[in-house]
Amino acid sequence: MNIYAIRAIYLFEMARTWRTLMQSIASPVISTSLYFVVFGSAIGSRMVEIDGISYGAFIVPGLIMLSLLTESISNASFGIHMPKFTGTIYEVLSAPVSPFEIVTGFVGAAASKSIILGILILATARVFVPFEIAHPWWMLAFLVLTALTFSLFGFIIGIWADGFDKLQVIPAMIITPLTFLGGSFYSINMLPPVWQQITLFNPVVYLISGFRWSFYGVADVSVGLSLFMTLMFLLICLFGVWWIFKTGYRLKH
Amino acid sequence: MHPIISVKQLGKQYASGHSALEDINLDIHKGEIFALLGPNGAGKTTLISIICGIVNPSHGGVTVDGNDILTSYRASRSLIGLVPQELFTNTFETVWATVTFSRGLFGKPANPAYLEQLLRSLSLWEKKDSKIMALSGGMKRRVLIAKALAHEPKILFLDEPTAGVDVDLRRDMWNLVRKLREQGVTIILTTHYIEEAEEMADRIGVINKGRLILVENKHSLINKLGKKQLTLHLQTAISALPNGLDHYELELTGNGSQLVYTYDVHAQHTGIAELLKTLNDHQIDFKDLQSSQSSLEDIFVNLVREHA
Ligand SMILES: Nc1ncnc2c1ncn2[C@@H]1O[C@H](COP(=O)(O)OP(=O)(O)OP(=O)(O)O)[C@@H](O)[C@H]1O
Numbered sequence: 001m002n003i004y005a006i007r008a009i010y011l012f013e014m015a016r017t018w019r020t021l022m023q024s025i026a027s028p029v030i031s032t033s034l035y036f037v038v039f040g041s042a043i044g045s046r047m048v049e050i051d052g053i054s055y056g057a058f059i060v061p062g063l064i065m066l067s068l069l070t071e072s073i074s075n076a077s078f079g080i081h082m083p084k085f086t087g088t089i090y091e092v093l094s095a096p097v098s099p100f101e102i103v104t105g106f107v108g109a110a111a112s113k114s115i116i117l118g119i120l121i122l123a124t125a126r127v128f129v130p131f132e133i134a135h136p137w138w139m140l141a142f143l144v145l146t147a148l149t150f151s152l153f154g155f156i157i158g159i160w161a162d163g164f165d166k167l168q169v170i171p172a173m174i175i176t177p178l179t180f181l182g183g184s185f186y187s188i189n190m191l192p193p194v195w196q197q198i199t200l201f202n203p204v205v206y207l208i209s210g211f212r213w214s215f216y217g218v219a220d221v222s223v224g225l226s227l228f229m230t231l232m233f234l235l236i237c238l239f240g241v242w243w244i245f246k247t248g249y250r251l252k253h
Numbered sequence: 254m255h256p257i258i259s260v261k262q263l264g265k266q267y268a269s270g271h272s273a274l275e276d277i278n279l280d281i282h283k284g285e286i287f288a289l290l291g292p293n294g295a296g297k298t299t300l301i302s303i304i305c306g307i308v309n310p311s312h313g314g315v316t317v318d319g320n321d322i323l324t325s326y327r328a329s330r331s332l333i334g335l336v337p338q339e340l341f342t343n344t345f346e347t348v349w350a351t352v353t354f355s356r357g358l359f360g361k362p363a364n365p366a367y368l369e370q371l372l373r374s375l376s377l378w379e380k381k382d383s384k385i386m387a388l389s390g391g392m393k394r395r396v397l398i399a400k401a402l403a404h405e406p407k408i409l410f411l412d413e414p415t416a417g418v419d420v421d422l423r424r425d426m427w428n429l430v431r432k433l434r435e436q437g438v439t440i441i442l443t444t445h446y447i448e449e450a451e452e453m454a455d456r457i458g459v460i461n462k463g464r465l466i467l468v469e470n471k472h473s474l475i476n477k478l479g480k481k482q483l484t485l486h487l488q489t490a491i492s493a494l495p496n497g498l499d500h501y502e503l504e505l506t507g508n509g510s511q512l513v514y515t516y517d518v519h520a521q522h523t524g525i526a527e528l529l530k531t532l533n534d535h536q537i538d539f540k541d542l543q544s545s546q547s548s549l550e551d552i553f554v555n556l557v558r559e560h561a
């Protein structure tokens with residue numbers, strides 16, 4: 001195991017985060033805070049409770065999830081796409097590092113950044129909305145699993161994309177809509193029965209539901225199912241990364 | 254002694270179907286400077302990229318110090334440093350950060366003293382905290398060399414290291430190469446400047462259209478393929494070659510004041526004596542004569558033309 005290489009890649013990627021602190025941390029925190037101000041404090045006080053939870057508190061897990069998903073994908077995809085684009089990837093490809101070490105470095109850094117971000121948003125939310133976390137360890141587990149899974153997903157996108165514009169496509173066209181429709185702002189029990197069924201095809205529903213359960217002990221789908229689905233996504237992404245390195249897909253000619 | 258790099262029946266076909274390398278067999282000896290010459294698109298970068306693990310071979314294999322580049326890639330790659338042909342550099346990172354990164358990536362523990370000495374030897378120490386994007390092209394080239402040497406490799410690949418580099422840097426670079434060789438580092442370089450190969454290399458390989466058409470010790474190459482020219486400065490200019498000299502490879506230059514005779518150094522029979530005698534018979538007098546040997550450049554041009 002080339003620990004020095006993992007460390008080098010990880011620190012290099014994290015240095016990029018600190019260098020772009022405004023863009024990478026401050027801006028998502030600010031934009032999410034706006035949601036809490038508007039929906040949590042201003043409008044939220046006039047909304048009815050959902051499952052016995054005030055509306056402001058209800059949307060906290062979903063909004064954290066939204067940032068977690070989009071930021072994990074964009075961090076990881078940018079992190080690997082940049083060296084591919086500038087050509088500096090030659091050094092990683094010529095180094096005595098295994099695919100596992102490369103992925104650990106890049107994805108580990110992207111996931112770390114998302115986790116830091118998630119916790120910062122959580123802390124910011126607490127300023128605007130009062131809430132308690134029922135299962136803090138589960139909350140952390142869902143946070144870490146989701147950050148990891150979607151950083152892996154971002155890594156795949158970063159390798160697949162042949163231009164910077166494509167990096168934005170999947171987060172903007174797929175992840176954001178699925179998150180908005182996945183129960184960030186409402187409980188899926190509030191939907192008409194047909195839509196309740198259709199919504200179950202939206203994978204993000206399981207992520208948000210499980211995460212919300214860790215906060216308030218209530219969920220749209222069972223926690224076991226949420227955990228199972230999260231682990232499934234993780235597995236699928238791991239398989240995708242394994243395949244990329246096995247075939248050299250868009251990495252090596 | 255087994256070769257430090259052994260390339261066996263190596264072939265590469267790109268996805269486009271283009272065959273960039275065909276049946277390359279090559280042994281590189283430990284501690285030598287090997288120059289790879291060839292026109293644009295010959296396959297030099299492809300060959301280097303395969304040995305370094307950047308491009309997958311289509312068939313055949315390579316071992317580096319006995320380690321197969323695919324199955325024992327850790328061992329083989331740890332030995333190699335690569336300076337790529339293109340200026341692939343990070344933009345926002347500092348020089349210090351990027352060489353530190355390279356050393357770690359190749360599995361070596363931090364060694365600031367070594368890196369300092371390395372940067373100093375490349376006149377980069379003053380720039381260590383500069384962002385790479387703020388450096389000139391020549392400075393970026395030095396950074397790439399520093400990155401390649403950051404993990405103290407035993408083998409160094411220099412893919413056209415002197416392209417677009419000024420005289421000073423070129424001299425520094427060759428001094429560095431000599432110093433590395435003294436330390437036992439094997440160096441493989443590609444270049445379009447044949448004087449460079451002539452001056453630096455121990456052995457030379459010529460590659461054309463994906464085929465290695467020649468590998469030779471530099472001196473024996475010049476000897477073997479070299480042609481000599483004998484130039485005769487005539488006492489009085491002549492307008493045409495007299496009859497009876499047609500079978501000599503003669504050329505009349507300098508408005509008829511010089512006769513140039515081209516002959517093979519290794520021919521049993523250079524024909525000089527007969528030529529001089531025949532000239533004498535025709536009463537062509539000369540006041541001076543000089544002979545010269547063809548350079549590697551001439552040899553190279555001839556070779557590539559032959560295989561075109
Ligand atoms: N990624 C690629 N896909 C398809 N063809 C390629 C690729 N890279 C190189 N080639 C082709 O392979 C051949 C060899 O290229 P290579 O870069 O190895 O040449 P070279 O000898 O290094 O040339 P130069 O002196 O210009 O650097 C060229 O015809 C080139 O067009």
Ligand SMILES: [Mg+2]
Pocket residue numbers: 297298299338412
């Ligand atoms: Mg080249």
